[in-house]
Amino acid sequence: MHYGSGNYEAFARPRKPKNVDQKSAYIVGSGLAALSAACFLVRDGQMDGERIHILEKEALAGGACDGYDYDNIGYVMRGGREMDNHFEVMWDLMRDIPSIETEGVSVLDEYYWLNKDDPNYSLMRATKERGKDGETNGKFNLSDAASLQILKLFFTPDEKLYNKKITDIFDDEVLNSNFWLYWRTMFAFENWHSALEMKLYLKRYVHHVGGLPDFKALRFTKYNQYESMILPMIKYLEKHNVKFLYDHHVIDVKFDINTEKKVAKQIIYKNKDGEQTIDLTEDDLLFITHGGCVENSTMGSQDKPASFKPELKAGGGWDLWKRIAAQDKAFGNPDKFCSDPELTNWMSATVTTHDDKITPYIQKICQRNPHSGSVVTGGIVTVRDSSWLLSWTYNRQPQFRAQKDNELVGWIYGLFTDKKGDYIKKTMRECTGKEICMEWLYHLGVPEDQIEELATNSANTVPVMMPYITAFFMPREKGDRPLVVPEGSANFAFLGQFAETPRDTIFTTEYSMRTGMEAVYTLLDIERAVPEVWGSTYDIRDLLNATYAIRDGKKLTELNPELLAKSPIPVPMLLMKLAETDVMKLLKDSKLL
């Protein structure tokens, strides 16, 4: 497997890999990583779909990317996906996955046209004092000292950040800024999370820094991601006769390991007929999604809280990883990620409104008509003075194809599920859907005497608790996650958010899909390049534009005089030296001078 960039290999088609007709594939899980692996096996590996088996413990495919209307409960989407134009692997694949909405176009075309015609941006990023403007004013509000802390992190080698927390690197200068409010709520980082991951995110998305305050950096699918991404992939795979085996809980995988090579020999799984095994040869390729951000997630309802049940059990993603990791050091260290669910949980809730009594409060904040079919909030709105640190969003409506015209389906999430609410004096995890809705309506500015009536009769709210939703953000070091294809592997690979691939950042659709592509390209030795992670961190233009944006448009000459005085070369002399070079042109183009 090798990486490439540019058009040359992006448009080339690989030839059929040697001996692929005598190989078969077993894929554990049916999330985006697993479905992508299956699609790459079919499209680029040219493996006969009949030889590909997907073993999924749930009754439906899609993993974290859900979006269903549950009988007697209502619409639920555990998350909404903020996405990027530079999800290189995703677009490489989605250009060949037919849309299920429009005949003859790809999922990429559909997404591209939608976001071109109706670009995303927010008109109110945050609120305070029950629905008033949060006055972030599109600014990062970072002092020079805070900017320096961010700059220092950007250039700190990974090794120096192993096992470090964000609070080991940033102090209140950063943590009290708008920058941190935007960042922690947009990406769901907590202060105790990994400084290394924070750095990787900064580098990965440096081209989007200027688009963070109002979310013009983001793009969204038309419907929830189960309908807009997962269903088209399933259709594509079914058309190629790939076998989906639901309610198959993989309990363990047995490996034969010696100093020269590692071979996956047997899958042990349980289904309705009890415990079963599949013996593997080196021609049987095994792809394992291990761990999982939505493992142990529970759903409540309008009148029931979502229970917090982090206990790990056989047949789940974490237990499977623990059993695998016990067999070889190269298979990672799951305990780093799944040992303290108090540090890795948060909750979301899906709110469906049935009439137009709540709509004016939404509209007042987002400043758009939620029923127009176009962008509504344009990304999350954060309630900056909420003790649960609530954020909420309404994406383009409808979010479900079957949604009725009078319904609006939106999403709320809270980062602190163990804190009492500001109106409902309970922790978020103790609350029913209706109570979460009441807390949200309070922060929208609904008069107190109407809050309960609206939450009861004008909305249905379904809470979801996810004990391991940010497990991948726990402080870590090299070796804690197994490589996508561990050294010496003869026939297996790891997929998803807990497999290690260089430079990309977890908690994204792209990361999962990338692991799927890299796994298939390595095990089948596919000749074409895997697109490398977008290289903006090496592009001086992006770095200068980000510097300008993060300093809220201040020129370099406006730096704190004490800092300027510390420059090894006096600034006027430096500017004179640069005056006749292209560096000066670049600085002027980026408005830094």
Ligand SMILES: Cc1cc2nc3c(=O)[nH]c(=O)nc-3n(C[C@H](O)[C@H](O)[C@H](O)COP(=O)(O)OP(=O)(O)OC[C@H]3O[C@@H](n4cnc5c(N)ncnc54)[C@H](O)[C@@H]3O)c2cc1C
């Ligand atoms: C709330 C939320 C918000 C998100 N926001 C964003 C965002 O804004 N932008 C973005 O790009 N991404 C976002 N993501 C991330 C993205 O959706 C996920 O990273 C991605 O979908 C994960 O895919 P995966 O295949 O790696 O893992 P999963 O989707 O977790 O799939 C793993 C699958 O394996 C199955 N499985 C596990 N163990 C076993 C076993 N032992 N036997 C059989 N089957 C098993 C599981 O049931 C599951 O179906 C968000 C995710 C969530 C949940």
